Amino acid sequence: MNCRNIRRLIDEADGPDSIPLEAARHAGSCVDCASFADERFRLRRLLSSSSRVAAPANFDAILREKLAHPRIPTRLGWLTLGFSLKLAGAAATLAIAIFATQFYQAGGKPTVIGDKTGANQDGSEIARVDNSSLPAPGNNLHTNHGAAATPSLAPASNIDEAFKSGKGYSRHLASSRVRSGFERGFEQVEAAAVLLTRDHLSERQFTVSAISVGAQPIVSFDGDRQTARIVRTSF
Amino acid sequence: MATVTYQAQALGLVGAAAVEASSDHELIAGVREGDEDAFQEIVRRYRNPITNFVYRMLDDYDRSVELTQETFIRIYTSASRYQANHNFSTYIYRIASNLAISELRQRKRRRVVSLFSPFTNEDGEAVEMDPPDGNALQDQSLIDDERRKAVSRAIASLPQKYRAAIVLRDIEEMSYDGIARVLSLSEGTVKSRINRARNLLKEKLVSYI
Structure with missing residues (x-):
């Protein structure tokens, strides 16, 4: 061995x-x-x-007390602070993931709208968005009308006039009802998205992607390039 | 009480003496029938060994006492499900061991970092930083106290899977067979773990051996 x-x-x-x-x-x-x-x-x-430890003198008394008054698990006993925090964290993570997915899908590729001629049937151009609150890079506007300088918060009467005359800019807050004059041109506008258009878009169809978790897209429509893109996300 | 007096009656004992003379199996049978004296006797027999065992596992006296009480509560509430296939001591140590290991796992998840154990070994377990002190201690009580603390720290720094085995073997002096049943391991695995634990302890306690 x-x-x-x-x-x-x-x-x-x-x-x-x-x-x-x-x-x-x-x-x-x-x-x-x-x-x-x-x-x-x-x-x-x-x-x-090595010295051994012993139970304390009141060990039996405490044990008797615990046996006499056992902890009864409550119906919501599982809802501890730790569990609640984990749940909140998971919900936040899920919300961020949904937002990121939608934001990527909405902003990653431009949406081609209307026909490729650059003009609709009545010859009016698709207008660029003019919004002073929007960042410049996505907003290289060119205007043909005096109303182009109309700020985004223009009075509704001016908007209506511009709309009726087929010129200038119209502003539509999608959270309100879509006006009848626009219903032909817009397929659907999701809540809280801001659409700024010029002239009448009779035959053009487009959809604004919805982001419902904490953010709303602000979209810009480029009539010349026949595209729409998200220029900013508003929280 | 009737259950716990088989052996006691043969010895001519009655009352408290009868309970004390009863075997563990008779006592747990008495607990099953609602005999408070039988349960009290079980507590008296095992409260110190279980407290010491859990303390050696956790190195935390207050928590050890709590887990020992939890052990007895489980014994009491599940007495009706107890089956006398093995020694009662194996049964109660198994409950205590499971509670202690569960506590250690929770602590690991909470990443409790000891000031004495800032490093980890190859198994990811905390490793105690305890350099030997070469200075001579004059007072014998100080030497004993230092030795006791060193042993406690050395055991506490062992990986959890080795700790239970070495405590049951070298402190509780349980047989390999008993340890294997308590930890639900094979006897070979128990021997291997004890050997490895002793090798680790030898390195940590070299100045005290």
Whole structure:
């Protein structure tokens, strides 16, 4: 039997007196195994001699009290603070994921609108959005009418006039009902999206992607390029 | 009380003496029938060993006492489901061991970092930073106190899977067979873990051996 097996027997012995005879004989002639045995039993003596702790004096009284008044799990016992925080975190993560997905889908590719001639049937151009609150990069406007400088918060009467005359800009807040004059030109406008259009868009069909979780797109329609794009997201 | 007096009656004992003379199996049978004295006797027999065992596992006395009480509560509430296939001591140590291991896992999830264990070993377990102090201590009580603390810290720094086995073997002096049943492991695995734990402890306690 080699030293490795001897040491295993020594290690598994209950004590110095219970070492198998074969291992004891080997240890008597092998210095390393004798040293191993001595070290092991001193370690075990150290561990077993370390002071033991005892239960406190009031252990029985506290136990009796706990048994007399057991904690009854409530119906909403699972609704702990930790669980609530985890739930809130998961909901926030889900909301962000939905928003990111919709934002990517809505802003990642321009939507071609209308025909490719750059003009609708009555010859009016699709107007660019003029909104001073929008960032410049997506808003390289060119205007043909004096009303082009109309701010986005123009009075409704001016908008109506511009709409009726077929010129200038109209502003439509989609959260309100779509006006009858626009119903032909717009398929659907989602809540809170801001559409700024010029002239009458009789045959043009487009859809504004909806973002319903904490953000609304502000879209710009480029009549010359026949595209619509999101220029900003409003929270 | 009738259940706990089989052996006691043979010895001519009655009352509290009869309860004390009863075996663990007789006591748990008495608990099952609502005998409060039998349960009290079980608590008296095992409160200190279980408290010590859990304390060695957690190195936290207050929490150890709480988990020991939880152990007895589970014994009491599930007495009707107890089956006397093995020793009662195996049963109660198993409950205590499971509670202690569960506590250790929760602590690991909470990432409780000990000031003594800022590093981890290859198993991801906390490793105690406890350099040996070469200065001689003059007072024997200080030496004993230091040795006791060193042993506690060394055991507490062991990986959890080794800790239960070494505590049951070298502190509670349980047999390999008993440890295997408590931890639901094979005897070979228990021996291997104890051997590995001793090797780790030898390195940590080299100055005390």
